[in-house]
Structures are given as structure tokens and as C-alpha cells.
Amino acid sequence: MRLENFTAGEVRSASRCGKLRLHIGRFTLKVSSVLPEFESALRQLYAHYPSSLDGGAYDYDVAISPPSFLRRWVRRNSLFHLSGEAPFLPMEVGHAHALFEWGLNWTLGTYAHNYLILHSAVVELKGCGVLLAASSGSGKSTLAAELALQGWRLLSDEMALIDENLCLIPCARPISLKNQSIEVIRARHPGASFGPLARDTHKGTVAHLPAPHASVARNLEPAAPKLIVFPKWTAEAPLRLAPIGSGQAALRLIDQSFNYPVLGRQGFERMADLVDAAEAWELEYSSLDEARMTLAKLVSEHG
Incomplete structure (x- = not known):
């Protein structure tokens, strides 16, 4: 199914419990987030991409999350994580979707060495x-x-x-x-x-x-x-x-x-x-x- 076939609530639930999978060509991403701004942008920009909400295998584990629990509510920031590691400094929450794109570019350029x-x-x-x-x-x-x-x-x-x-x-x-x-x-x-x-x-x-x-x-x-x-x-x-x-x-x-x-x-x-x-x-x-x-x-x- 495509991401647009799921409701906002279904996508939110899957992304917050680690079960969202986004298929971008030959790459499958596990995408996690607790930020509603990012979830909304993801549904808009990737509406037509094959997706699933049932977990399963993936190539890269990507999360867009606040740098701390407090920053989820106060002076809200976002941080790109790959397999739990944060290679970049935090950005304001309104930049979360751009951070996702930049982080994904970095991920492929750093690890996809079969190409x-x-x-x-x-x-x-x-x-x-x-x-x-x-x-x-x-x-x-x-x-x-x-x-x-x-x-x-x-x-x-x-x-x-x-x-x-x-x-x-x-x-x-x-x-x-x-x-x-x-x-x-x-x-x-x-x-x-x-x-x-x-x-x-x-x-x-x-x-x-x-x-x-x-x-x-x-x-x-x-x-x-x-x-x-x-x-x-x-x-x-x-x-x-x-x-x-x-x-x-x-x-x-x-x-x-x-x-x-x-x-x-x-x-x-x-x-x-x-x-x-x-x-x-x-x-x-x-x-x-x-x-x-x-x-x-x-x-x-x-x-």
C-alpha cells in the first residue's frame, strides 16, 4: 500500500512504535518520530510511496526526535538519528523534514557502497x-x-x-x-x-x-x-x-x-x-x- 492509504492516526501510531516502513526504490527505511510536524510533512511529501505499518526488514533505521524529553515540549528541536546515533546538531522543529532529507543523503553517501x-x-x-x-x-x-x-x-x-x-x-x-x-x-x-x-x-x-x-x-x-x-x-x-x-x-x-x-x-x-x-x-x-x-x-x- 501507499502511505496516503493510511490515516494520519495510523501513521502516527506506527512511527511512534517503530513499525513504519517506507520503501524508496531499492531502500527500505524504518522511520520513527514523535514530532507531529514531521509526521505531517512525511505524509505530504511521500504520499505515493509504498509503505507498511507492520514492521519487518529494513536497510536503515532513521528517527527524527527531540534531543531530550524536555525539548519535546519546550524550545522544541529535532535531531536526526541513524541506528540510535546522532551525526548532526539539532535543528528547530520546523526544519525536521529538511533534516530528514539531508540526513538520508548523508546515510546513503556514507553506507551504500555497493553503488x-x-x-x-x-x-x-x-x-x-x-x-x-x-x-x-x-x-x-x-x-x-x-x-x-x-x-x-x-x-x-x-x-x-x-x-x-x-x-x-x-x-x-x-x-x-x-x-x-x-x-x-x-x-x-x-x-x-x-x-x-x-x-x-x-x-x-x-x-x-x-x-x-x-x-x-x-x-x-x-x-x-x-x-x-x-x-x-x-x-x-x-x-x-x-x-x-x-x-x-x-x-x-x-x-x-x-x-x-x-x-x-x-x-x-x-x-x-x-x-x-x-x-x-x-x-x-x-x-x-x-x-x-x-x-x-x-x-x-x-x-
Whole structure:
């Protein structure tokens, strides 16, 4: 069943007694919390995800809880726990859902070493998997949101998971948009729904755009990597698309990898296979429409 098929009371009860399981692609999470704000945001952002309230096996034990019993009621804070350990400092309770997303990124990047993990959004169109590899502040999440809302399949907003068969493993989750990007997407897509705003975080104001239903439904279906694009939004810049050699692409991706050094030779070989299989391009743009049409043309040429 999907999370939306359960009542708020059922989800609350399961999350507070450790029986809530949330299935995100190939990962199953045990999700626990006593914070109603987080429970509400989870039901909103993950409504269409397969879930169960009966316990069972899981990959990661995640909890969003107050740092102490008193902080559940006074000067309310939230803390991310993984298997009982708290790797981050507490955040105010209104940031709990954002803390969950950041904590889950950290969890996968730290422990999911059966994949080569790159800091990249991943989308697909017509069977063509596209990595949008870029550092924070480049506009990759805004571009990924635009593409997802225009019918592209979203595999990930934050990280590319590449398995031993050189497949892109989907882990479609809410897209994290920050500051001006929130209003850009709202203006372009008035019908899009967002989760609650997290204001005054260390990244400014953050809002999460739920992954499209169609992408969630295909969260177990891998994709073939055919394009690697390094996007960069620059105000008033003319569109610029330039090819990048495989060696340069590999160096850039290594610099943005979560676990390349951990994988050793396996990581080197998988990276080499990736840049051999997928053409790499650098894209500078100021118009989302131009960027989308340019990427669609690239996909058509590689379909």
C-alpha cells in the first residue's frame, strides 16, 4: 500500500512504535518520530510511496526526535538519528523534514557502497539517462524540477547511484529547492504543490517539491546512462553547450563523488566505464526553456 492509504492516526501510531516502513526504490527505511510536524510533512511529501505499518526488514533505521524529553515540549528541536546515533546538531522543529532529507543523503553517501555515488541529479527521457552533475549553487535542482514537471522521469535530485552493471538506480525523492528557485518554479508551474517551508536554515529557505507520481511508480526501474551534463545557471548568459572529453569528465565527477576513494579499483573501473558509455557536455544557460529544449535535442540525438 501507499502511505496516503493510511490515516494520519495510523501513521502516527506506527512511527511512534517503530513499525513504519517506507520503501524508496531499492531502500527500505524504518522511520520513527514523535514530532507531529514531521509526521505531517512525511505524509505530504511521500504520499505515493509504498509503505507498511507492520514492521519487518529494513536497510536503515532513521528517527527524527527531540534531543531530550524536555525539548519535546519546550524550545522544541529535532535531531536526526541513524541506528540510535546522532551525526548532526539539532535543528528547530520546523526544519525536521529538511533534516530528514539531508540526513538520508548523508546515510546513503556514507553506507551504500555497493553503488558508485555521484553528486548529481538524474533524469530520463525516451530511455536516455541523463546525469546533471554539478556542485551546490549551480542550479541543477531547479533544472531537475523543471524537467520533472515537464514530463521527464526523475530518478534523483541529489545523487546518482551507479551499480556494477553500469545502471542508474532510481531513488526518486522530493526535490530540494532553495531561496529564489522556489519562486521560479512556483511562477512557472502554479499547480505544483510544495511541502512546508523550512526558513532560516544554513542553506536559507528550503522547500521540497514531491517527486512526480509517475517517477515514484518506476522507482525500481533502472536506466542506462547516456549523457553527462555539467549545468551552470548564469544570469543573462547566452546559451552555451560544449563537449567535454571523457578524461576531463571523469576528473570532475571524481571531485563530486561521495565514495569514489572508498571503492578503490572498483570505483576507478566503474567511473572509466561511465565516461566511456556516456557523452559529456557543459551547459551554461540563463533560460530554463532554452536549457530544456537543448537537453531534449541531445536526448533525441542519442535515443
